[in-house]
Amino acid sequence: MSAILQIHNLALGYPTLTLFRQLSFSIEPGTTVAVLGANGSGKSTFIKLLLGLVSPLSGELHWPRGRPAEIGYLAQMAEFDRRFPIRVRDLVSMGAWQRFDLWSGLNRSKRCRVGAALEDAGIQALADRPLHTLSGGQLQRALFARVMVQDSPLILLDEPFDGVDQSTEEHLLSIIQRWRSEGRAVVMVVHDLSSVLDHCNKVLLLGNGEATYGTVESVLTADRLVAQGYFSVSQAAWMLSGPEVKPVNGGV
Amino acid sequence: MSSFAFMQRAFVATTVLSFSVAPVGAFLVLRRLSLAGEAMAHAITPGIVIGFALAGLSVTSLLVGGLIAGVGVAALASLLARRTILRSDASLASLYLIALALGIFLLSAAGSAVPLQSFLFGSILGIDDPSLILLGSVATVTLVSFAVLLRPLIISTCDPVFFESQTRRPWLVEQGFMLLLVLNLLAAFKTLGTLMAVGLMILPATAARYWAHTITGQLWLGLVFALSSCWVGLTLSFLFPETPSGPAIVLVAGCLFLVSVLLGPLGFGSQIYSPSRGEGGNVPQGAAGGRM
Numbered sequence: 001m002s003a004i005l006q007i008h009n010l011a012l013g014y015p016t017l018t019l020f021r022q023l024s025f026s027i028e029p030g031t032t033v034a035v036l037g038a039n040g041s042g043k044s045t046f047i048k049l050l051l052g053l054v055s056p057l058s059g060e061l062h063w064p065r066g067r068p069a070e071i072g073y074l075a076q077m078a079e080f081d082r083r084f085p086i087r088v089r090d091l092v093s094m095g096a097w098q099r100f101d102l103w104s105g106l107n108r109s110k111r112c113r114v115g116a117a118l119e120d121a122g123i124q125a126l127a128d129r130p131l132h133t134l135s136g137g138q139l140q141r142a143l144f145a146r147v148m149v150q151d152s153p154l155i156l157l158d159e160p161f162d163g164v165d166q167s168t169e170e171h172l173l174s175i176i177q178r179w180r181s182e183g184r185a186v187v188m189v190v191h192d193l194s195s196v197l198d199h200c201n202k203v204l205l206l207g208n209g210e211a212t213y214g215t216v217e218s219v220l221t222a223d224r225l226v227a228q229g230y231f232s233v234s235q236a237a238w239m240l241s242g243p244e245v246k247p248v249n250g251g252v
Numbered sequence: 253m254s255s256f257a258f259m260q261r262a263f264v265a266t267t268v269l270s271f272s273v274a275p276v277g278a279f280l281v282l283r284r285l286s287l288a289g290e291a292m293a294h295a296i297t298p299g300i301v302i303g304f305a306l307a308g309l310s311v312t313s314l315l316v317g318g319l320i321a322g323v324g325v326a327a328l329a330s331l332l333a334r335r336t337i338l339r340s341d342a343s344l345a346s347l348y349l350i351a352l353a354l355g356i357f358l359l360s361a362a363g364s365a366v367p368l369q370s371f372l373f374g375s376i377l378g379i380d381d382p383s384l385i386l387l388g389s390v391a392t393v394t395l396v397s398f399a400v401l402l403r404p405l406i407i408s409t410c411d412p413v414f415f416e417s418q419t420r421r422p423w424l425v426e427q428g429f430m431l432l433l434v435l436n437l438l439a440a441f442k443t444l445g446t447l448m449a450v451g452l453m454i455l456p457a458t459a460a461r462y463w464a465h466t467i468t469g470q471l472w473l474g475l476v477f478a479l480s481s482c483w484v485g486l487t488l489s490f491l492f493p494e495t496p497s498g499p500a501i502v503l504v505a506g507c508l509f510l511v512s513v514l515l516g517p518l519g520f521g522s523q524i525y526s527p528s529r530g531e532g533g534n535v536p537q538g539a540a541g542g543r544m
Contacts, residue, residue: 051417075413084282084410085461085470094407098418130465 462516
């Protein structure tokens with residue numbers, strides 16, 4: 001199966017600061033990539049690069065199947081206006097925005113897709129609620145439903161579990177697992193290592209000017225996590241003395 | 253009152269103006285650009301004064317001078333915000349203050365030739381045919397543009413990062429909206445003057461914000477409030493001849509705003525409608541609604 005995206009000799013950063021260089025890897029269908037790194041290591045910038053919102057310093061992105069017409073995207077919650085006067089159903093419908101006719105609304109099949117997404121996200125009962133009455137977890141479920149409506153082979157999630165409770169995180173992780181089983185590629189910025197170990201099969205570790213890509217076992221070693229500034233030496237020592245780092249759902 | 257031709261023209265002009273400025277005002281408020289709208293109203297001043305000095309107080313001079321000044325300031329403010337350390341509010345504030353000072357300087361230099369009263373408060377009761385045509389044209393351009401831009405505007409206002417990720421030219425919506433803002437400021441300037449031009453945009457929109465849970469409700473209520481302000485304000489200025497019509501219209505809009513603050517379900521009125529607070533907010537269901 002051909003890759004969705006191939007990255008060749010990528011260097012990313014700003015005119016005065018190089019975040020990392022010489023990154024090459026491919027994203028295959030059904031892959032879930034965790035993007036890890038300390039603050040300022042370039043995680044969100046990398047996501048924006050995949051979206052085409054920033055340009056690389058050098059290197060190139062190659063889309064063997066052509067760039068998807070839409071890329072599923074969930075931005076950080078902080079960048080969202082929660083007071084905007086709109087209902088949950090309309091927020092979810094935004095996922096089909098590019099397929100709207102100029103003058104008409106959603107047709108029957110798109111309305112069905114929106115309804116199914118609301119149900120899958122567990123917020124069907126909230127469909128007609130104004131956005132500002134939702135809790136943080138409910139809003140994140142609505143944004144996941146919007147990604148479902150986008151129906152893209154590549155999904156980018158920037159800190160999807162930020163500020164959500166444990167049960168909501170479990171539900172959202174089950175949705176990500178389903179996307180993976182459907183052959184979609186998911187790239188997500190996360191901070192919590194446990195969600196990486198349980199639900200991702202590839203890791204991109206950023207930090208200290210380096211980028212390392214590989215399987216969970218090959219990348220998440222104590223030495224590398226310290227070298228790339230993700231852990232301090234004492235945190236790494238605690239990690240080594242704790243339970244063995246072992247992915248649950250395969251490290252293929 | 254309706255037998256006077258000048259009142260008939262004033263009612264037609266403000267009705268057309270309300271249809272035009274209400275949606276622009278709604279998105280100014282939702283995009284957190286309310287004060288930027290006020291700044292832009294002052295930023296067009298030097299263009300209008302220069303246009304007046306060169307070609308008299310005609311619709312063409314107003315339109316050309318005001319458009320050049322408004323679009324110039326908006327574009328320069330956007331450039332400074334993108335390429336320098338200043339944020340957009342600070343860059344716009346700096347430029348509009350320069351433009352306003354330049355406008356007042358030019359106004360003083362032009363001396364008594366400029367009808368200052370008309371410049372500051374508009375001349376809604378003396379509106380002529382070319383001005384009515386300007387209002388009608390601006391309203392047509394605005395409503396047609398909104399029909400095309402409404403969905404992108406909603407998405408770019410609610411979730412700007414998502415919108416940027418889904419379109420190749422996100423700046424088109426922002427710049428298109430700023431152009432509509434300048435056009436509507438020029439139309440409002442002719443009727444309400446430079447001091448009151450933004451009043452009819454912002455106050456009905458902020459009043460509607462206290463009632464509407466959806467963008468459809470926000471747009472319709474903003475229009476109803478704008479129309480009510482114009483009709484009641486004009487009637488008051490007819491009944492009390494010493495009352496200037498522009499400020500009367502904006503004062504009525506201000507009263508609607510205060511009533512909305514006190515009674516609106518998204519204002520202090522939430523305590524009337526719903527004594528117990530619901531999850532994540534203090535807002536009852538069932539206020540003005542609609543769908544995207």
